[in-house]
Amino acid sequence: LPCTHSETGRCFMTSQNHGYAVNADDLPKGWNALFTNENDKSNEGIIHETLPFFSVQFHPEHTAGPTDLECLFDIFVDAVKSYKINQSCNINKMITKELTFVPNIQDRPKKVLILGSGGLSIGQAGEFDYSGSQGVKAMQEEKIQTVLINPNIATVQTSKGLADKVYFLPITPEYVEQVIKAERPTGVLLTFGGQTALNCGVELEKSGVFERYNVNVLGTPIQSIIDTEDRKIFAEKVNSIGEKVAPSAAVSTVEEALAAGKLIGYPVMARAAFSLGGLGSGFANNEDELRSLAHHALSHSDQLIIDKSLKGWKEVEYEVVRDAYDNCITVCNMENVDPLGIHTGESIVVAPSQTLSNREYYMLRNTALKVIRHFGIVGECNIQYALNPNSEEFFIIEVNARLSRSSALASKATGYPLAYVAAKLSLGIPLPVIKNSVTGVTTACFEPSLDYCVVKIPRWDLAKFNRVSTKIGSSMKSVGEVMSIGRNFEEAFQKALRMVDENVNGFDPYIKKVCENELQEPTDKRMFVLAAALREGYTVEKLYLLTKIDRWFLDKLKHIIDYYTVLETINGAINAEVLKKAKQIGFSDKQIAAAIKSTELAVRILRDEYKISPFVKRIDTVAAEWPASTNYLYLTYNGTTHDLDFPGEFIMVLGSGVYRIGSSVEFDWCAVGCLRELRNQGKKTIMINYNPETVSTDYDMSDRLYFEEISFEVVMDIYNLEHPDGVVLS
Incomplete structure (x- = not known):
């Protein structure tokens, strides 16, 4: 407390x-x-x-x-x-x-310039529309004028009625300087537009533009941003407080890279500094591979980092918030199902962490607070760790002193509006003064405690490209992600697999064939190879040696496949107990129907007969200590009561789901426009969507938000409970 x-x-x-x-x-x-x-x-x-x-x-x-x-x-x-x-x-x-802590508080600005993230790219998508929109809302609440620069027309933040002024211009130092010259803002926010905005801000600071026009960088000082982005300075600063980064060297030529590889010892990982989504990074087992990687990476950046490879270690991340008065909290901790070696944006992520001991959790939490204080970060930051699965040894991989895709996920997973709070903190407002938007009465200076499990799975659209490798690694290829909520890991995991691809029924062992090479060298379809291997009788221990995925997760996945086998052996009608157990570990009606050789509709009718239906639960981040007034909802079969009543008279709007090539942030813009207009007409709204990067899943966009699958089964379940007056599909 x-x-x-x-x-x-x-x-x-x-x-x-x-x-x-x-x-x-x-x-x-x-x-x-x-x-x-x-x-x-x-x-x-x-x-x-x-x-x-x-x-x-x-x-x-x-x-x-x-x-x-x-x-x-x-x-x-x-x-x-x-x-x-x-x-x-x-x-x-x-x-x-x-x-006692002596804060360094800047004068409150009258006009603030916000740098957006520009056009969408792999590694930088709709999450910055969400964070920028929250930043603008926070400034408006404080009666501060906002000027936004973002050339991306398919965003909510550039829509009428949000920022006071919008410039559709490139996020480059030359254009931003022209806007500063014309608008004369007294403050600028750099951490709401991803790597694009950060890099532009660093250039403007170095060239003296901010100083020339008396523009204060709000929130995290620019030097802290440089310290976390420049890997050499970062390693020195982390070592100075007695913490460890993985053995590494910062180089700027191919020859220096080869010398560093020899010194550190192969295998090594090479990655470009100041880069987006792990661009130009990869693993090298020998000199030839490193030479090729270094040539490629140095074309993206003038600094290359050679790290000791920690492939197979656990990857854990914490979202940390700090205000100007040194009040510091961790909002969410997340664990990657995939071990280190796969970019966190490419990994399946679970919140809260499932396999850390209490001692490990607080060891990493204490380090996170120590690091964020040392760097002087004000606002939100993400810290990533490599944790040895066989001991308590750990290394700090990196610190992102900005909002990121992970912070969008953490926001939606906990109901804690990170971007909104970060914007308020940048104005020098103390964290305890800000209200928690979930309860409406408690302070924002609290650490959420979750009584549910959240799973994030990325979506790749690699099939749309010719001759593209399907292997995934330290460089991002995914174009979107989904987030599911359940009362146990199996339920949330199977939901998420269906959200990523509507043609998939869940953790299906018949989609791919067993291939040990694919288990060792992960691809976008590795999870289905894993399902096939479990179906073939591979042991948890053997799969651990092949994949280095923690045995706890493998055991849960085995539980799903074992139940598949149980369903397949049923002759005749399925009884209520077996059906309910299947629903509790995330099986859909369609999935059960395929296993028992029936139809989805027949299973649905059977469910109605047995009175097996889902319960609506509310995201409650204070473990029921305070009444939650949030509108974040999810369905689960692991419950006994609904958390709210169903008075009717709502209009239901279906969201656009996961971002993919050909369907992206522009459809979120449509959904938000629809919700706003319905609200203007005095209608109460229900939003169904499962994409954590979107503005439509923000806490104040609709009267009720279901973080759920957009499938016949789930939409009908919600429809039968809510009895809305109408449904908007387009």
């Missing part, structure tokens, strides 16, 4: 398990409140004005929770030492001195 220190006003995450509180209004003379619960304003600690006595209602050291206030023990020990040598001490002053 968030607890605020009374003297400094700083807010800290604490671990709690008590059911009572001291009444701070009638404390005896000489006693004062030390900490206060930021949510319900109850007392969390008291201190004596002169005597060396203090107590807190939480566990500063707790091994099952945050250790943000472990320093209180040091102060206690120091006080005991002072007492032993008859030296007086004032504990209140000692605590205040330890917790």
